[in-house]
Amino acid sequence: MDGDYLKALIVFGALLLSMPLSAAQLDLQLGANSRIWQTEELLKHPQVQTLTVKDDVSYKKDMTYRAVPVAALLGGIKPEDHLQAVALDGFAAELAAAPLLNTQGSRAWLAIEDPAHPWPPLSAGKHSAGPFYLVWTDPQAGNISPEQWPFEVASIKRMAPVAERFPALLPDPALKADDPVNQGFALFQKNCLACHRLNGAGDAQFGPDLNIPYNPTEYFGADFLKRYIRDPQSLRQWPQAKMPGFSAQVLPEEDLQMLVGYLKHMVGRKVKP
Missing domain, CATH: 2.60.40.420 (Cupredoxins -  blue copper proteins)
Structure with a gap:
């Protein structure tokens, strides 16, 4: 590979990294209540709020997000149901529905990355946790494990039990x-x-x-x-x-x-x- 071509690749990569994020969509496959949410819709959701997550599992520090209670997005889902959150890279978190529906104690939230205010990368050379990230408040109350914090979420599906x-x-x-x-x-x-x-x-x-x-x-x-x-x-x-x-x-x-x-x-x- 000659020097000019390598320089061009480096410049192009830097340009991509400097470009603003585009909006994303979240695919909720919940049977009769299936829906695709756009970033802009979620940021305007009636229950969206600014949320501070203490000692965030992925970022290893306190983080502040715009977030919607996951329970508000799971219309028709019952505590005994089983869900799977699939990330952009194929990571598939198996999730019992009951903890996601909690309104007290450990609560699940869908953090939404605003393209105008992107989150920091998870580490050098990596992407952020966006566009959507399942986070928890008071996770200790429900023994929430790190695997229940999927990031780069693309879809949430109702599935048969494992x-x-x-x-x-x-x-x-x-x-x-x-x-x-x-x-x-x-x-x-x-x-x-x-x-x-x-x-x-x-x-x-x-x-x-x-x-x-x-x-x-x-x-x-x-x-x-x-x-x-x-x-x-x-x-x-x-x-x-x-x-x-x-x-x-x-x-x-x-x-x-x-x-x-x-x-x-x-x-x-x-x-x-």
Whole structure:
């Protein structure tokens, strides 16, 4: 590649970065209440407000947004429903509807990036969390995990429950409903399924499969798997690492034990994709 061509590419890239953001659209696929919202419509929503989020999960600092309560956008959705928030890059967060519908305690908000006032990039060379970002106020009250803060959201869809869509994820059906393994399966859906598949099942495009060819409980010794889940960078570091740590506040020790218990259980239930 000659020098002039390289310079032209650099100038063009700088020009793109300097251009103002364009408006975006959010696709809500909710059955009879499906709707496509434009940025301008959401910024004029009757319930939009200026919201300060303390210690934002993605930006690692306090952030102020224009935001609408997610519950105000989910017409016809019931607490027992299941939703999936899909990001522009394919990240798919599995979300129980009940917490999204809360009006007290932990509350979910759709933050809207105004093209006239863009948010900062998430890190050097990266995009912002926009155009739409699902954020929470008082997340500790509901044990909201980092995976429940999807950014660059493009659509929110009502889906069949994970267990129906991906039977290869299911523990032994002979186990009682309240068995710790089944509780661990629920925690896996909440905290892991947005980035990982298991037995080839799931919509994730990011992390490795957690059972094929090997389950992490098969190659992490002693309590190193728990340590890895708590703080991935404490065990291995590389520039493109994306896995967040799960603090005891987000994933209490008893929950972590049940999550690892589910993974151990699934070693005996491998199903090759």
